[in-house]
Amino acid sequence: MPTETVYGLAANIFNEEAVDRIFSLKNRPHFNPLIVHIGRQADLNDLVENIPPLANKLAAHFWPGPLTLLLPKKDTIPAKITAGKPMVAIRMPNHPMALDLLRSLPFPLAAPSANPFGRISPTKAEHVEAYFGNQLPVILDGGPCQTGIESTIIGVEDKRITIFRKGTITEDALRAFSDDVISHEKKESEPVAPGMLDQHYAPQTKTVLTNDVTGLVKEHTGKRIGCLMFKTPPPGAEGVVGKVLSTTGKTEEAAMHLYAYLHELDALALDLLILERMPDTGVGKAINDRLQRAAAGHTPH
Numbered sequence: 131m132p133t134e135t136v137y138g139l140a141a142n143i144f145n146e147e148a149v150d151r152i153f154s155l156k157n158r159p160h161f162n163p164l165i166v167h168i169g170r171q172a173d174l175n176d177l178v179e180n181i182p183p184l185a186n187k188l189a190a191h192f193w194p195g196p197l198t199l200l201l202p203k204k205d206t207i208p209a210k211i212t213a214g215k216p217m218v219a220i221r222m223p224n225h226p227m228a229l230d231l232l233r234s235l236p237f238p239l240a241a242p243s244a245n246p247f248g249r250i251s252p253t254k255a256e257h258v259e260a261y262f263g264n265q266l267p268v269i270l271d272g273g274p275c276q277t278g279i280e281s282t283i284i285g286v287e288d289k290r291i292t293i294f295r296k297g298t299i300t301e302d303a304l305r306a307f308s309d310d311v312i313s314h315e316k317k318e319s320e321p322v323a324p325g326m327l328d329q330h331y332a333p334q335t336k337t338v339l340t341n342d343v344t345g346l347v348k349e350h351t352g353k354r355i356g357c358l359m360f361k362t363p364p365p366g367a368e369g370v371v372g373k374v375l376s377t378t379g380k381t382e383e384a385a386m387h388l389y390a391y392l393h394e395l396d397a398l399a400l401d402l403l404i405l406e407r408m409p410d411t412g413v414g415k416a417i418n419d420r421l422q423r424a425a426a427g428h429t430p431h
Contacts, residue, residue, distance in 0.1 A: 278388055
């Protein structure tokens, strides 16, 4: 199903067979928890043991939208959804088709990104079709995703907000609700929230992340190179193809195009894919997070 962030593989959270199908289709490790999608804020009461007042305030402001809350789960939520952990990740997506679906069902949906584990996230129905073909009985085509990168994931405890995954709802936006906002930077082999593994969102093409695209292109003269640029065209060298995420320099627009352009470049059978680091402010921080994880399997940390 489509959401405003990426397309998700959707399953009834209470149907064990359907949830198992998510993990098997994606080849996703069971230690990696799933996000639960709901159609109304009131649905939180059925899923969460106790909801901090700050969490209710954040949900009222940002939902429907790309904010995921990590909260203490009720015992009724199956352990497979939370990877055996006591917290459940929940959000209300801001997409009319997703909301219509969720509000017509008597159960919430787990919906991790509809791609094989670790690969580039899908932001068009065509991406999902290319990954899974006839393995899926239905693909709901809601058009291109308008936000384009995964939701911000936060934990809420009293007045503290902890960011577990960066997204388009930025630290500055969250500071409007609390002075105590921190980022969870601890390395974990079993993440408390999705999207925290070092290598993720990865093209199959060898990929590097750099501040100096021109220098790297010169180092690899003679190779077929793809360049993913922020706002300026790639170097005009032989064998170089490129995509510009936002000619006007808007990081929100860059986020919307990020995965679609990575898919296009990855399909060209290039020798090397060079990613330009974004300005490390606002939404740029979230994009850099995705770029770093995309390149992590190809370059030293």
